[in-house]
Amino acid sequence: MRFYSIIAAAAFIIAGCNSKPNPMKALQAGAKPDVKVQAYRVQPRELAENITVSGTLIPNEETDLHPEISGKIVGLFIQEGSQVQKGTLLCKLFDGDLVAQRKKLEVQLATARKTEQRQKELLSLNGSSAQEADLATLQVQTLEADIELLQVQIAKTEIRAPFSGKIGLKTVSMGAYITPAVSIARIQQIQPLKLDFSLPEKYISAVRTGDIVQCSVEGSPKQYQARILATEAGINQETRNIKVRAQVIDPSAELTAGAFAKVQLTLGQQSAALMVPTKAIIPQARDKKVIVIKNGIAYFETVTTGIRTQDMVEIISGISEGDTIAVSGIMFIKPQAKVKISTVVSSL
Numbered sequence: 001m002r003f004y005s006i007i008a009a010a011a012f013i014i015a016g017c018n019s020k021p022n023p024m025k026a027l028q029a030g031a032k033p034d035v036k037v038q039a040y041r042v043q044p045r046e047l048a049e050n051i052t053v054s055g056t057l058i059p060n061e062e063t064d065l066h067p068e069i070s071g072k073i074v075g076l077f078i079q080e081g082s083q084v085q086k087g088t089l090l091c092k093l094f095d096g097d098l099v100a101q102r103k104k105l106e107v108q109l110a111t112a113r114k115t116e117q118r119q120k121e122l123l124s125l126n127g128s129s130a131q132e133a134d135l136a137t138l139q140v141q142t143l144e145a146d147i148e149l150l151q152v153q154i155a156k157t158e159i160r161a162p163f164s165g166k167i168g169l170k171t172v173s174m175g176a177y178i179t180p181a182v183s184i185a186r187i188q189q190i191q192p193l194k195l196d197f198s199l200p201e202k203y204i205s206a207v208r209t210g211d212i213v214q215c216s217v218e219g220s221p222k223q224y225q226a227r228i229l230a231t232e233a234g235i236n237q238e239t240r241n242i243k244v245r246a247q248v249i250d251p252s253a254e255l256t257a258g259a260f261a262k263v264q265l266t267l268g269q270q271s272a273a274l275m276v277p278t279k280a281i282i283p284q285a286r287d288k289k290v291i292v293i294k295n296g297i298a299y300f301e302t303v304t305t306g307i308r309t310q311d312m313v314e315i316i317s318g319i320s321e322g323d324t325i326a327v328s329g330i331m332f333i334k335p336q337a338k339v340k341i342s343t344v345v346s347s348l
Helices: 001-020 023-028 096-124 128-154 200-206
Strands: 035-041 044-065 072-075 089-093 157-159 165-167 185-200 214-218 224-231 241-249 260-278 288-294 297-308 310-317 324-326 339-345
Touching: 072 260, 096 128, 185 200, 200 260, 214 241, 224 324, 260 297, 324 339
Parallel strands: 035 339
Antiparallel strands: 035 324, 044 185, 044 260, 072 089, 089 157, 165 185, 185 241, 214 224, 214 260, 224 241, 260 310, 288 297, 288 324, 297 310
16 A cells, blocks of 8 residues: 555656646747847938049140141241130241232232123123123132132141140141141140049939039148039940049149049938948848837838948838837847847937
8 A cells, every 4th residue: 555655646746747837848839939139219310421532633625736737837836834815826837829829819800800890881781791791700709719718728827726725845846847647736724624533333323413522632631622514424334433524613723634633522411311220231132121120029121221331321211210120139030020129229
């Protein structure tokens, strides 16, 4: 009897132990504990992305001066490094033969005009036919056209400044025989100066005509401003960059055409941008998501990102001001899972 009593007591103890709740069995049955996370409350803040690119200062206008015809230089009026006005005579080629032909035609024209006058008088007295009068008029018009053509040829022996600017170094001397392939000098209009630089294609939408950029040159701590004039029509397929041209505002003597310049741009400046920590973004194959916590439940929301700073990312769409998003424990959260917020911060 005593033996059976001991067995019964042992069975009762074992049964009592089995009746206590088992955490492992409860977890396997689906009762998962809440995930503790640190959260971030989305608030609008100022946003500005600053980038620096290389640029080149270029003259407003620039061209090499070439003659239109071949000939010998009989007059050279270039003062190297001087300022000249538009239309100033810089070089004169020999035109003696053309001038002689023009004088000959002018004599013939004077005679033709007298003949034309006599034919018209005879025609009025029925002493000549209308055909003879017309031929006399035609001769006058032909000679006038020939003289006009010679005037054009003589004008081509004069090389004049196409615009007001600064003359560079001459490459020819008096008495040289030159052809249209020869450049006699270069002229530049350096007031105002222009600034050319290139931007990656992702910044195209952030650059607009009239925007102000900052620039500086080597050897000078001064910052200059330039206003964007235009952008190139298309993107360079090799570099994937777009060329931008700006005009320097109030340039000084320290700026020289052709100089290297550092260009600073402030892009995407906003006063109320929605920013989230970079670590809150969940990259996926086709989009990006963040985990928004509402009433202790995790919701995976698809977002569109914009400008990226060192530790923050702009959210263009997908969340709203005041939303609470998870910034820790992201790898352990599943959609519609219960989460417990340990800390809520508004800045990191």
